[in-house]
Amino acid sequence: MTDAPRHDAHRNTGTSDEHRAPPVPVLAPADRPTVSFELFPPGTTDGERRLVGTLHALEQARPDFVSVTYGASGRTRVTTRRLVTQILHTTSLTPIAHLTCVDTSRAATVAIIEEFLDAGVRSFLALRGDPPAGQVDWHPHPEGLHTAAQLVEVLRTVEAERCARSAAQVVRGLVKPLSVAVAAFPRGNHATGGTRADDVRALLSKQRAGADFAITQVFFDAPSYLALVAEARDAGVTIPIIPGILPATDPDRLARVGRLTGVDPPRALMERLGGISDPEAQHRAGIGATADLVEAVLAGGAPGIHVYTFNQHRPALDLLAATRLGRLPSNLTASPDHPSVP
Ligand code: FAD
Numbered sequence: 001m002t003d004a005p006r007h008d009a010h011r012n013t014g015t016s017d018e019h020r021a022p023p024v025p026v027l028a029p030a031d032r033p034t035v036s037f038e039l040f041p042p043g044t045t046d047g048e049r050r051l052v053g054t055l056h057a058l059e060q061a062r063p064d065f066v067s068v069t070y071g072a073s074g075r076t077r078v079t080t081r082r083l084v085t086q087i088l089h090t091t092s093l094t095p096i097a098h099l100t101c102v103d104t105s106r107a108a109t110v111a112i113i114e115e116f117l118d119a120g121v122r123s124f125l126a127l128r129g130d131p132p133a134g135q136v137d138w139h140p141h142p143e144g145l146h147t148a149a150q151l152v153e154v155l156r157t158v159e160a161e162r163c164a165r166s167a168a169q170v171v172r173g174l175v176k177p178l179s180v181a182v183a184a185f186p187r188g189n190h191a192t193g194g195t196r197a198d199d200v201r202a203l204l205s206k207q208r209a210g211a212d213f214a215i216t217q218v219f220f221d222a223p224s225y226l227a228l229v230a231e232a233r234d235a236g237v238t239i240p241i242i243p244g245i246l247p248a249t250d251p252d253r254l255a256r257v258g259r260l261t262g263v264d265p266p267r268a269l270m271e272r273l274g275g276i277s278d279p280e281a282q283h284r285a286g287i288g289a290t291a292d293l294v295e296a297v298l299a300g301g302a303p304g305i306h307v308y309t310f311n312q313h314r315p316a317l318d319l320l321a322a323t324r325l326g327r328l329p330s331n332l333t334a335s336p337d338h339p340s341v342p
Pocket of ligand 1: 068069070072073099100125126127128129182185189192194195198199202203216
């Protein structure tokens with residue numbers, strides 16, 4: 001684990017110039033890898049209340065954006081939009097709305113996109129989505145879209161039609177361009193039985209449809225991510241691919257995510273975490289293992305990291321603090337009344 005120096009590295013140590021330790025370089029804002037967080041719309045009032053504190057804590061890390069998930073089959077259509085607009089209007093964060101299309105007609109999808117755009121949302125993560133869990137006789141909507149690439153195309157078309165209808169919309173689009181992210185799968189998409197080669201083909205079609213960048217599914221070894229990027233580049237994918245990182249602080253959650261995604265956490269990591277009974281020590285060990293993963297993907301050229309927070313700020317912020325991402329440049333550090341930068 002990297003013992004990352006922090007932004008107080010230039011503190012005067014009182015030693016003479018000759019003996020002073022060389023100053024640790026502080027990353028210029030443009031050189032800082034991107035930091036972003038995934039959140040989900042809480043299902044309870046208590047969850048909503050706690051999320052306000054989490055948003056405030058995450059804000060101190062000055063993330064480049066936060067993304068908000070969309071429940072399978074549009075289950076959270078209203079709550080996703082509500083949370084995205086809450087973030088837009090009550091925080092300094094830039095929200096990205098996840099959107100799925102597999103279970104809705106094209107017309108309904110267009111209406112949902114219009115609702116989000118009307119609410120001022122300018123960034124989307126376009127997904128196909130999965131069939132509802134456990135529904136064996138499920139079929140995609142007969143008048144629906146079948147792939148995320150088609151959804152990217154529809155997002156671009158809706159925006160173009162809005163601009164064609166209104167010159168004001170053209171100006172707004174120039175000031176705040178529509179950005180569209182997509183998903184990528186370092187180990188292949190297990191939910192659809194796809195291999196990494198299938199995913200690279202899908203990623204290329206998403207790029208051709210107008211995707212701006214990709215965020216990956218969870219993975220636990222840097223070579224999977226680096227191989228996906230290398231294969232994607234060979235195939236002609238040029239958009240940035242941001243690794244999705246799950247802080248490995250909770251073995252039960254790792255096991256659940258493994259079952260859900262088909263990406264199993266390494267047995268050695270599970271055994272190591274499972275063998276630590278003190279929750280604090282387990283947390284530190286998990287942060288250390290995840291920090292190593294983050295440093296490896298950044299060293300391999302990743303543009304930044306997207307942290308799966310599960311609406312908990314402490315693992316996400318501790319992870320940043322344990323990596324070079326905790327070394328904020330002075331103009332990005334917290335203001336005195338918000339002093340909680342890790
Ligand atoms: P697609 O890329 O359309 O892929 C679907 C299938 O078609 C794949 O098997 C793919 O290999 C294949 N395919 C598509 N195009 C091609 C092509 N040109 N050539 C060959 N094969 C092709 N789900 C939710 O319900 N809500 C969320 O908020 C959500 N957020 C997510 C965030 C991230 C970062 C990730 C990685 C996943 C998320 N998911 C979410 C899960 C996602 O919806 C599912 O994994 C879904 O199975 C695939 O979505 P997709 O967008 O990759 O679809």
